[in-house]
Amino acid sequence: MTNAVEQENIKVIVFQLADKEYAIPVSHVQGIEKLMHITRVPKTANYVKGVINLRGVVTPIVDLRERFELPISEHEETTRIIIISLEDMEVGFVVDSANDVIDIPANSIEPQPEVVGSLEEEFISGVAKIDKRLLILLHLEKVLNPLK
Amino acid sequence: MEVNQYLEMFIEESKEHLQACSEHLLELEKNPDDLAIVGEIFRSAHTLKGMSATMGFEDLADLTHKMENVLDAIRNEKIHVTPEILDVVFESVDHLEEMVMDIANGGDGKRDVSSTVAQLKRIESGEEAIPEIVATTSETPSEASVLEYDGFEQTVITQSTEQGFNAFEISVRLREDCLLKAARVFMVFEILEKDGDVIKSSPTVERLEDEQFDQQFYVAFVTKESAEDMQKKLMKVSEVEEVNVATIDHGKFSEKEYEVHNEVAATAMLEEVATPAPTPVPAKSATPAKAEKSHAPVGNKTIRVNIERLDILMNLFEELVIDRGRLQSIATEVNHTELNETVERMSRVMGDLQTIILTMRMVPVETVFNRFPKMIRQLSRDLNKKINLEIIGAETELDRTVIDEIGDPLVHLIRNSVDHGIENPTARRAKGKPEEGTVELRAYHSGNYVFIEIEDDGAGINREKVLAKAIAKGVVTQEQSFLMSDKQINELILASGFSTADVISDVSGRGVGLDVVKTTIESLGGNISIESTQDVGSIFSIQLPLTLSIISVMLVEIEKEIYAIPLSSIIETSIIRSSDIMNAHNQKVIDFRGKVVPLVFLEEIFEVPRKELQDDEFHSVVIVRKGEKLAGLVVDSFIGQQEIVLKSLGNYLTNIFAISGATILGNGKVALIVDCNALIK
Numbered sequence: 001m002t003n004a005v006e007q008e009n010i011k012v013i014v015f016q017l018a019d020k021e022y023a024i025p026v027s028h029v030q031g032i033e034k035l036m037h038i039t040r041v042p043k044t045a046n047y048v049k050g051v052i053n054l055r056g057v058v059t060p061i062v063d064l065r066e067r068f069e070l071p072i073s074e075h076e077e078t079t080r081i082i083i084i085s086l087e088d089m090e091v092g093f094v095v096d097s098a099n100d101v102i103d104i105p106a107n108s109i110e111p112q113p114e115v116v117g118s119l120e121e122e123f124i125s126g127v128a129k130i131d132k133r134l135l136i137l138l139h140l141e142k143v144l145n146p147l148k
Numbered sequence: 149m150e151v152n153q154y155l156e157m158f159i160e161e162s163k164e165h166l167q168a169c170s171e172h173l174l175e176l177e178k179n180p181d182d183l184a185i186v187g188e189i190f191r192s193a194h195t196l197k198g199m200s201a202t203m204g205f206e207d208l209a210d211l212t213h214k215m216e217n218v219l220d221a222i223r224n225e226k227i228h229v230t231p232e233i234l235d236v237v238f239e240s241v242d243h244l245e246e247m248v249m250d251i252a253n254g255g256d257g258k259r260d261v262s263s264t265v266a267q268l269k270r271i272e273s274g275e276e277a278i279p280e281i282v283a284t285t286s287e288t289p290s291e292a293s294v295l296e297y298d299g300f301e302q303t304v305i306t307q308s309t310e311q312g313f314n315a316f317e318i319s320v321r322l323r324e325d326c327l328l329k330a331a332r333v334f335m336v337f338e339i340l341e342k343d344g345d346v347i348k349s350s351p352t353v354e355r356l357e358d359e360q361f362d363q364q365f366y367v368a369f370v371t372k373e374s375a376e377d378m379q380k381k382l383m384k385v386s387e388v389e390e391v392n393v394a395t396i397d398h399g400k401f402s403e404k405e406y407e408v409h410n411e412v413a414a415t416a417m418l419e420e421v422a423t424p425a426p427t428p429v430p431a432k433s434a435t436p437a438k439a440e441k442s443h444a445p446v447g448n449k450t451i452r453v454n455i456e457r458l459d460i461l462m463n464l465f466e467e468l469v470i471d472r473g474r475l476q477s478i479a480t481e482v483n484h485t486e487l488n489e490t491v492e493r494m495s496r497v498m499g500d501l502q503t504i505i506l507t508m509r510m511v512p513v514e515t516v517f518n519r520f521p522k523m524i525r526q527l528s529r530d531l532n533k534k535i536n537l538e539i540i541g542a543e544t545e546l547d548r549t550v551i552d553e554i555g556d557p558l559v560h561l562i563r564n565s566v567d568h569g570i571e572n573p574t575a576r577r578a579k580g581k582p583e584e585g586t587v588e589l590r591a592y593h594s595g596n597y598v599f600i601e602i603e604d605d606g607a608g609i610n611r612e613k614v615l616a617k618a619i620a621k622g623v624v625t626q627e628q629s630f631l632m633s634d635k636q637i638n639e640l641i642l643a644s645g646f647s648t649a650d651v652i653s654d655v656s657g658r659g660v661g662l663d664v665v666k667t668t669i670e671s672l673g674g675n676i677s678i679e680s681t682q683d684v685g686s687i688f689s690i691q692l693p694l695t696l697s698i699i700s701v702m703l704v705e706i707e708k709e710i711y712a713i714p715l716s717s718i719i720e721t722s723i724i725r726s727s728d729i730m731n732a733h734n735q736k737v738i739d740f741r742g743k744v745v746p747l748v749f750l751e752e753i754f755e756v757p758r759k760e761l762q763d764d765e766f767h768s769v770v771i772v773r774k775g776e777k778l779a780g781l782v783v784d785s786f787i788g789q790q791e792i793v794l795k796s797l798g799n800y801l802t803n804i805f806a807i808s809g810a811t812i813l814g815n816g817k818v819a820l821i822v823d824c825n826a827l828i829k
Contacts, residue, residue: 039818042754043805051810051818058795058810058818089799
């Protein structure tokens with residue numbers, strides 16, 4: 001978190017997942033895509049939906065609802081794929097919708113509440129309260145690492 | 149002079165010269181009396197010295213100079229070649245290599261070489277050598293000719309003078325404000341060629357044409373004209389400031405093969421950066437003896453290209469291949485004659501283009517192998533073993549990226565063979581083997597793979613010792629060990645945290661095990677296997693893909709999913725009746741040309757979701773092979789053969805069972821490539 005403290009604001013992309021709002025630093029986001037044909041890759045974790053052709057690059061797709069063990073929903077008109085790049089990985093996250101880019105003051109980020117108790121808890125690096133919205137900041141490394 | 153611009157060239161050429169030095173030194177060790185070899189080494193060293201001095205790497209130049217002195221003494225038969233002397237020279241070459249590597253990595257090439265220098269000096273002055281050497285190296289530049297002549301050129305000059313020609317060394321200096329240097333050079337050469345023959349020039353003609361010289365250049369020239377006339381004629385060329393015509397003293401040639409020059413001033417860069425063998429003027433000196441010089445690199449012009457540019461070219465080409473696929477499918481749908489013809493023609497051109505681009509990235513494996521003779525020599529001296537290294541198939545070509553990666557694993561394996569494999573001479577004699585052990589390094593193509601094998605006739609892998617160690621280290625359990633085949637046990641030495649050496653030796657005990665080798669090779673998409681027989685020897689076999697990123701595949705369909713099966717693994721396709729499928733040990737098999745071939749239902753392996761069960765009487769089967777073993781892959785239908793661009797699944801999805809990669813189809817969708825090797829046990 002030291003990094004975050006030094007900076008005044010963090011620009012994040014906000015997306016929706018089962019009525020909650022999550023945030024990913026914009027620096028890790030390569031782009032937001034509409035849903036396209038996903039080729040299933042056999043023998044992978046259930047939350048790995050497969051791979052897409054992202055302008056010539058084969059990119060794996062992770063369904064975040066399934067990753068967080070949230071109830072599965074049908075893909076809608078608003079469903080988006082957020083392309084994340086982390087270290088030398090590029091992965092697309094399927095989310096319910098993504099439409100917001102906001103600046104959050106670094107000092108508004110708090111550690112996650114201890115009593116969340118759900119599986120998604122371990123993927124969270126903190127929460128930020130902006131006006132009346134509660135943004136959940138994702139811990140990308142953990143989201144992209146297989147569960148132990 | 150802008151140094152950075154030449155740095156890359158300097159590093160590449162230095163490496164080449166050092167490699168040449170090493171190779172010739174090894175040769176010299178076998179034939180200590182062959183002074184021609186010394187001459188070769190001397191020439192490489194001399195060029196290197198000049199280059200490094202011009203580039204401002206004084207340490208490098210200085211050490212080379214010291215080494216050169218020793219070589220010169222050997223060449224002039226003042227000292228004799230002994231293994232001890234060669235050790236020191238080898239050591240110097242090692243130092244030089246380190247220095248060049250340092251420069252390549254952005255360093256300044258400085259290194260403490262005082263002990264080697266002291267040894268070189270001791271050798272040099274050990275006998276009567278010292279005064280003569282000082283005399284040769286400090287010769288005044290005015291007496292020395294600027295150009296150096298090899299044996300052939302000397303013969304030409306000597307013969308021409310005997311036939312009444314004059315041999316001149318002409319130096320031409322252009323005015324500093326000369327704008328079209330290449331044009332002036334051309335005019336000078338035109339005059340020269342009217343009146344005689346140019347033997348050589350410094351810098352080479354190519355360089356002159358490219359204006360890669362400062363203001364001055366040198367030409368060796370034979371003619372009937374007098375020096376004075378030539379001088380006057382050449383002065384007629386505008387923007388020429390000064391012309392000096394000096395007679396070449398061919399009498400000097402008999403005394404000494406080459407002159408040693410110490411001047412490393414402005415001219416040196418021009419002269420020394422040129423190829424090591426003095427390059428003759430191509431096609432311009434029509435001397436009769438020309439044809440004899442078979443090693444002249446005439447007409448074999450090459451250009452160094454940054455590998456990144458090749459990668460970009462490759463990527464762009466891949467895009468084209470994908471678009472071609474798309475075009476082809478559109479053309480089939482539209483079925484328009486002219487469109488079809490155009491697409492067909494385009495495909496043909498692209499086929500040729502593809503071959504060219506792919507071969508551009510191919511490098512003979514020799515570039516890796518050639519460092520091993522020296523290494524083996526050093527190892528055998530360090531370990532007091534007698535080892536003979538045989539290299540087979542060094543001309544086998546591999547993709548540049550693989551070449552860059554494969555060096556270190558090979559070093560490791562060879563060290564392992566020499567250290568753990570080959571026994572010491574006493575032990576070998578006791579076993580009734582020749583004292584000298586043999587390590588054979590082989591490379592060859594087979595299918596879409598390149599195999600590199602390291603075979604030694606050493607002790608082999610001690611099964612019990614390996615097992616005991618593996619169990620002690622917790623790599624395997626006692627129970628597991630009973631079920632393991634010999635091959636599996638051998639391959640335990642590749643497991644992480646494993647070392648069989650009782651005493652960690654200097655050679656292999658470097659804190660890294662063979663597991664690093666395995667990881668590197670697997671990261672290249674290859675694999676490694678070990679065969680070993682106790683007291684007979686071991687074979688490490690590395691299988692590497694050619695990393696041809698464009699391959700031919702057969703596209704097949706299962707339900708709505710399309711998979712690609714590499715053509716290289718396919719033997720044939722066939723349609724079989726349900727009634728022809730037999731059951732054996734819970735495994736469905738078919739009789740394929742008298743052979744029992746197990747069936748692999750891809751839909752089960754890949755867990756393809758099916759809407760409704762289909763109960764076909766006929767099954768489409770792709771017969772694939774892995775080595776000698778066959779399997780029949782059952783699919784719904786065949787789509788057809790296609791060239792595809794291999795794409796990786798990225799770093800997130802690694803080790804997906806039976807999938808070796810992906811590709812993008814003509815319709816823009818991704819199809820997965822089946823790894824047949826994983827499907828056959």
